[in-house]
Amino acid sequence: MTSSQAVCLRGAVQVGYHLLDRGSSALVAVEQTIRVLERSGLFNAGNGAHRQLDGVRRMDASIMEGECLRAGAVASIEGIVHPITAARLVMEETAHVLLVGPLATKFAKHHKIELQKRQATRGKLSYDSMLKQMTTKGDWHGTVGAVALDRSGTVAAGASTGGIDLMLPGRVGDTPIIGCGVYADNETGAVSMTGWGESIIRLAVAKEICERLRYGETPASAVPKVFRRLVAKVQGSAGTLVLTPKGRFAIEHVTSYMAAGWWDGKGGPTVKDRF
Numbered sequence: 001m002t003s004s005q006a007v008c009l010r011g012a013v014q015v016g017y018h019l020l021d022r023g024s025s026a027l028v029a030v031e032q033t034i035r036v037l038e039r040s041g042l043f044n045a046g047n048g049a050h051r052q053l054d055g056v057r058r059m060d061a062s063i064m065e066g067e068c069l070r071a072g073a074v075a076s077i078e079g080i081v082h083p084i085t086a087a088r089l090v091m092e093e094t095a096h097v098l099l100v101g102p103l104a105t106k107f108a109k110h111h112k113i114e115l116q117k118r119q120a121t122r123g124k125l126s127y128d129s130m131l132k133q134m135t136t137k138g139d140w141h142g143t144v145g146a147v148a149l150d151r152s153g154t155v156a157a158g159a160s161t162g163g164i165d166l167m168l169p170g171r172v173g174d175t176p177i178i179g180c181g182v183y184a185d186n187e188t189g190a191v192s193m194t195g196w197g198e199s200i201i202r203l204a205v206a207k208e209i210c211e212r213l214r215y216g217e218t219p220a221s222a223v224p225k226v227f228r229r230l231v232a233k234v235q236g237s238a239g240t241l242v243l244t245p246k247g248r249f250a251i252e253h254v255t256s257y258m259a260a261g262w263w264d265g266k267g268g269p270t271v272k273d274r275f
């Protein structure tokens with residue numbers, strides 16, 4: 001983690017905590033925390049999102065709250081600074097959970113979501129060259145996410161990403177798929193994933209962690225079991241943020257590092273890249 005990323009992460013955690021401290025909902029805290037990270041351009045989301053092999057940024061995001069299990073998501077959305085806000089608008093302003101592609105972009109523009117300054121530049125690779133360059137397991141570092149617990153006991157989770165390196169145009173990872181990249185349920189907890197999306201989707205990891213919490217496991221015992229299976233079955237890579245309605249949490253990863261932070265209002269936020 002660079003020092004600018006550490007400063008930004010600390011600031012984002014503080015924004016989220018102060019909102020909760022003033023009585024905001026977990027949903028608002030999650031959205032606003034992720035907006036700080038998307039705006040910064042320092043992570044693989046929003047202004048810093050990776051480009052697909054045709055040179056275009058197509059971003060994914062989702063958000064979910066645990067009281068009524070409301071959720072919203074966007075996939076392959078282009079040209080906006082805050083996909084997480086587009087996801088929240090899908091949840092709150094439509095009867096749907098997921099909007100994709102140019103019509104998700106149209107929806108975001110209709111709601112006047114801020115546009116990115118630099119327009120996407122189209123690459124010149126032929127489709128055959130893109131197929132050759134596509135990697136099985138492109139670097140996924142930099143997806144951003146957050147989980148929060150508010151005073152009413154409601155949890156929320158969100159995530160936002162530009163995907164992985166060297167991906168085909170149109171590729172969608174785990175981040176906008178509810179139950180894979182994100183899940184939140186007041187009966188279990190909130191989970192936000194980062195990692196190699198194809199592996200996370202195949203084990204529906206966020207929901208799998210939540211189901212283990214439902215049957216009495218703690219985050220600290222549930223996550224390593226799910227991650228062991230992820231590695232053994234599909235050679236997966238992932239990191240996660242987990243928070244229960246009782247305030248138990250875990251930040252865990254099966255990769256060499258994962259930049260993350262947390263704060264319960266005492267002292268200052270903890271920000272590290274190894275947990």
Ligand code: GLY
Nearest residue numbers: 163173195196197
């Ligand atoms: N976890 C981000 C992605 O695979 O797209």
